[in-house]
Amino acid sequence: MEESKKIAEEEEKWRLRTESGRERKDRFESDAGIGLKSLYTPNDVQSVEYLRDVGFPGQPPYTRGVYPNMYRGRLWTIRMFSGFGTPEETNKRWKMLHEEGETGFSAAVDSLTFAGVDPDDPIDWLEAEVGKEGVPLYSIRGMETLVEGLPIDDMSVALVVEPVTSAAVTSMYFNVARERGIPMDQLRGTTQNDILTMTIGYVPWHSLGPDELLKLACDLIEYCTPMGEAPKWNPVNFTCYNYREGGIDAVQEIAFGLANAVAHIDELLSRGWKIDDFAFRLAFHLAAQRDFFEEIAKYRAARRLWYRLMTERYEAEDPVSKQFRFHVQTAGSSLSAQQPMVNIMRTAYQGLEAVLGGCQSLHTNSFDEAVCLPSEEAVLLAVRTQQLMREETGVADVIDPLGGSYYVEALTEELEHRIWEYFGRIEDAGGIVEALKSGWLYKEMNKAFDRRRKAVESGEEKVIGVNCFVMEDEEPHPPFRTNPEAARIEIERLEKLRAERDNARVGKLLDGLKTVCETRENVMPVVMELTREGATIGEITNTFRDMWGLWDVPMMG
């Protein structure tokens, strides 16, 4: 007490001395609008009790990390989100990445796989989008090709698909693993399976309604985890990254993610499971954005909040249920099409945030991602960016190296309060599913779009190459192009499959799926059979659409 009084007096004296010096801005604030002091002292962290609020890595409240030895034991996974053209071409890229030191795979799928449509569906010229944004995975044939010759018994694979196609694509993968003789209980990986990615991160084409999306998401979680069919598989990854990319701030990013997790937890509890039957497999995917210290504090605050939520609200007992595990992606929206090489530096700083924040795996963006899918040259540099952190900088040698920084601890605490307050606002709006249906979430997203646009256009938010240090007559960067033959190749692949498979059997199984949709049982067992027998992504997803109907997205809020 004596000391804190003395520090306050000295701080006041120091402040008076600095007041004569002008500051660059009238007000300094973090990206989320937290007012920043010019200096932090022990007095700013007086309410932080070390053992209660910070503690030790691998121990509650996990502020310093979820594992006792963190990167001293095992470094984070280098997991590059990758896919384009055809499964053959993506397989080749994955092999290259693996040879160059990638330690986990992540499948980016095309818009058809994402929406659950076959390329020969008679919709307005779908062929134009085959293989353009990711790898086409329309049946088990595509999946077999994607992972052919890759050590999937040893390395984890992330499938970036959402509830509308998560059962279909995950079951394709499970079936391929079985064909290769890998026991299901050894299979490691993740399905993103996030209801918000395809609703607010990305507006869905012909989507099911929020209740059905939640049902499908929980079906996969239930099948893998409490039912024990794929116990090491992470059946959901609450993808805060994708919402953040819309322009919301760090506070909203974590609050949306927590509220989303709560919706799934409550659904699974209502199905009769206990919190510790499944919570240990719930994982997150966060952004690394431009405000360096705020992002690091955000990861720390998220771990603490999850611990408190699991302990106080759900009374979880298994320590693993209370550990907030997350993948990080550096922020695609922070990249510029102008002077693209600058993106290499942006990504390196953001990658460092993730590592100082204790992520479990990391995707670093390629410098050309503001305009096209990554070229080989660009993605290799992105992998090297992570390897440089691991091998040359020493940043992974001490756990939570910024813990104890007056600034970072104060910011962690402030973010924790603000996230909890905003989380309360989502609950007041009826929780995440209600907030989706009512358009509340869209209103929040639209406000964020607007705020970011105005901040950049007014020059308040500086972006090199866009609103400052602009270079006229810049030579455009040559873009990476996907295979123009992809549509033909994929349509032929499907025609061959339809000729080879037992169509009567597939038809019967699709009828079975209709019944399951009616009775609202778990769709996974029948979808596992369907994809094994060669049913396509469109056949499965259209069954859901036919049975449950489409949702009119209230995207204007």
Added chain:
Amino acid sequence: MEKRKIRVLLFKPGIDGHWRGILTVSRALTEAGMEVIFEGFETVDTIVEAALQEDVDVIGCSVHSGAHYEWNRKLNETLVKKGIRRNFLVIIGGAIPHADHEALQGEGADACFSPGTDTRDVVRFIEENVDR
């Protein structure tokens, strides 16, 4: 006589759902005093019909799927076939490499806008080039 508001029809062809771009532009054009008809996902044929019925001045097409050549060609060809290409300004925007702008304009687009565009440039382009 009071000048009629510039009418703009915005849509996304195909099934890609990256929507931040189109909503951002929609808001900016509305703030600039234009009348924006936001169609969301639509087929090119339906959009061309809607453009005629709504008597718009500008058709804005947002593509983030990498299929900007395909959709630009289809939109412009459909308009040419109906003999109404000159009735509209046709703008294409989205995740489009700057290296592709010239070729897209050669295939019919009046303007292309890529990530990092100041929305005031879109407003200015429309105001200066629209035929009312």
